[in-house]
Amino acid sequence: MEIMDAIRGERIYLDTNIFIYALEAYPAYVSTLTSLFAAIDNGKITAVTSELTLAEVLIKPMMDDNAELQTVYKETLRSSEAFSVIPVNRQILIEAARLRAKSETLRLPDAIHMATARVHHCTFFLTNDKRLGTLPDVHIVILSEPDV
Numbered sequence: 001m002e003i004m005d006a007i008r009g010e011r012i013y014l015d016t017n018i019f020i021y022a023l024e025a026y027p028a029y030v031s032t033l034t035s036l037f038a039a040i041d042n043g044k045i046t047a048v049t050s051e052l053t054l055a056e057v058l059i060k061p062m063m064d065d066n067a068e069l070q071t072v073y074k075e076t077l078r079s080s081e082a083f084s085v086i087p088v089n090r091q092i093l094i095e096a097a098r099l100r101a102k103s104e105t106l107r108l109p110d111a112i113h114m115a116t117a118r119v120h121h122c123t124f125f126l127t128n129d130k131r132l133g134t135l136p137d138v139h140i141v142i143l144s145e146p147d148v
Helices: 003-007 016-023 030-041 052-063 067-076 090-102 108-119
Strands: 011-014 046-050 083-086 124-127 139-142
Touching: 003 030, 003 124, 003 139, 011 108, 016 030, 016 052, 016 067, 016 124, 046 052, 046 108, 052 067, 052 108, 090 108, 108 124
Parallel strands: 011 046, 011 124, 046 083, 124 139
Antiparallel strands: none
16 A cells, blocks of 8 residues: 555645655655655645754754755755644653653654654654554554555
8 A cells, every 4th residue: 555545535644764865866656755745835735843853864964964954854844834844842842751661772862753743633653663552542553565
């Protein structure tokens, strides 16, 4: 099953790696992610990510002194009508701590992303991080394994 078939009309969380693959045009994912972002732009899907995503995506362009890619990320990761960039707040941090308390292997940044998805009622969490575990009330979808 294609990812777009599974998530159409749903509220989805986009993990950091989704933006890296889309904006840096990873060949294996260009077609799928182009369709995904077109659906978001057209209001067919509502998407959410954390402001933490901006900090994570900027690391490599800053290391490489790539000002152009830094600008692309900064301009892309802004809230719009169908896309919300959520600040890290107290409620999210408490939920992240709760998730970490239940999983010894979950890293804090991943817990913050997952907590943001839960707090903001996302149905799906789109990532390519196979290390993530399960998340109550949110279906984890691995980009490279789209069967949901």
